[in-house]
Amino acid sequence: MREIVISSVAIYIVSIFVFAVVSLYFFIFFLKTYIKTKQKMFGYLSVYFLTHILANIFGISKLSSNGDIATNFHILNKIFEMLVLLVLILLLEVFEKNIQFSTKQTIMTMLIFTIIGGFISDPPSRDDFLNYFNIFTYHGSPILILQAIFYILTVFWLAIMLYRSKKKAWSLKQKTFMSRLIVGVFLSISSALIPVLVEITDPFEYGTLFVIIVTITFMVQHFGVYINGYAFLKVWKNPWLLQRQKIHLLLVFNKNGIELFTKSFDRELNLGDSVLIGGVFSGINSLIQETTKTKTHIESINLKGKELRFITRENFVSAIIIDYSTQASEIAHNKFAKDFEKKFSRNLAVLQGQTSNFSSAEEIALTYFS
Numbered sequence: 001m002r003e004i005v006i007s008s009v010a011i012y013i014v015s016i017f018v019f020a021v022v023s024l025y026f027f028i029f030f031l032k033t034y035i036k037t038k039q040k041m042f043g044y045l046s047v048y049f050l051t052h053i054l055a056n057i058f059g060i061s062k063l064s065s066n067g068d069i070a071t072n073f074h075i076l077n078k079i080f081e082m083l084v085l086l087v088l089i090l091l092l093e094v095f096e097k098n099i100q101f102s103t104k105q106t107i108m109t110m111l112i113f114t115i116i117g118g119f120i121s122d123p124p125s126r127d128d129f130l131n132y133f134n135i136f137t138y139h140g141s142p143i144l145i146l147q148a149i150f151y152i153l154t155v156f157w158l159a160i161m162l163y164r165s166k167k168k169a170w171s172l173k174q175k176t177f178m179s180r181l182i183v184g185v186f187l188s189i190s191s192a193l194i195p196v197l198v199e200i201t202d203p204f205e206y207g208t209l210f211v212i213i214v215t216i217t218f219m220v221q222h223f224g225v226y227i228n229g230y231a232f233l234k235v236w237k238n239p240w241l242l243q244r245q246k247i248h249l250l251l252v253f254n255k256n257g258i259e260l261f262t263k264s265f266d267r268e269l270n271l272g273d274s275v276l277i278g279g280v281f282s283g284i285n286s287l288i289q290e291t292t293k294t295k296t297h298i299e300s301i302n303l304k305g306k307e308l309r310f311i312t313r314e315n316f317v318s319a320i321i322i323d324y325s326t327q328a329s330e331i332a333h334n335k336f337a338k339d340f341e342k343k344f345s346r347n348l349a350v351l352q353g354q355t356s357n358f359s360s361a362e363e364i365a366l367t368y369f370s
Contacts, residue, residue, distance in 0.1 A: 012215045019222045023053045026229040039327045041242045044091040051087055052225055055080035070134045075119045082112050085154045092161050104157055111150045118143040155189055165244055171370050174241050180231035187224025239328040247369050248321040261358040263365045311337045315348035332368040339364045
């Protein structure tokens with residue numbers, strides 16, 4: 001049994017350093033991407049991995065023989081573990097509907113600060129140093145109950161959000177992305193619950209098994225977090241996949257309102273009506289320019305539950321109908337317009353009514369919106 005304990009502790013210690021390198025890589029990558037693109041999703045991802053790194057730095061308290069240091073680090077470890085889950089909720093709400101603040105976030109924040117206050121006023125006791133690991137107890141403190149409520153609510157909300165997002169994923173790439181995310185979240189959350197359950201029991205009754213449980217849950221939690229990071233890493237070049245919203249129509253027309261290319265992503269949309277968009281845009285744009293005596297172009301028109309956005313280039317205008325505007329939709333639309341202009345610059349300059357020349361633009365559309 002002693003050999004099993006020593007091996008488990010050795011694996012735990014080695015894993016701390018290995019996982020620290022991997023976590024640091026994800027943090028630096030997503031932070032650099034956020035600085036470069038200014039996209040909120042990558043900002044949340046960098047904070048997600050930063051809180052994960054800090055949680056595990058303070059998690060080393062499990063191995064400290066100094067009682068005061070072990071207790072203080074244990075409290076910080078618990079706080080940052082909860083913050084990891086809060087950031088995960090923020091991350092998924094930005095993905096789901098670009099939500100910046102919600103009731104979920106308010107409730108979770110209140111619980112976290114209540115638990116922090118409880119830790120400070122009535123810190124857990126370090127009972128013993130069992131098989132190289134510290135054992136902490138709460139002596140009837142309600143903090144453990146609040147922690148359990150926090151984790152139960154987190155699991156419940158994440159399950160609903162992930163199920164809803166997977167069900168409404170609109171492309172194979174996004175479905176794959178969601179599948180990876182579901183596995184990662186399940187592994188990271190399920191292993192976060194186990195330490196809370198262990199603290200309710202008496203670890204002294206199963207000392208060797210306790211060490212094995214601590215080691216396995218530590219590794220599983222990290223693998224779950226890294227699967228989440230890998231899921232985002234696979235789609236970071238295509239920001240559109242980082243939003244759950246749907247594009248309904250992509251349209252390109254020249255300055256005279258003649259339709260050059262149309263791609264419908266919505267079966268219920270009447271493509272016959274798309275012809276009107278070019279003419280209406282040209283008319284309203286001319287009216288605004290005439291009234292204001294400027295060369296200002298329309299950028300967007302808000303509809304009920306939809307938004308119509310325009311990108312104006314020298315020889316054409318690109319329009320999309322989406323649920324709502326986000327950084328992801330703007331980046332994807334701008335990239336489409338740039339590639340369209342680059343590929344068809346010669347056709348656009350000498351356009352003589354042959355709109356069939358632009359049919360291959362569907363390949364560009366699917367690159368950024370599928």
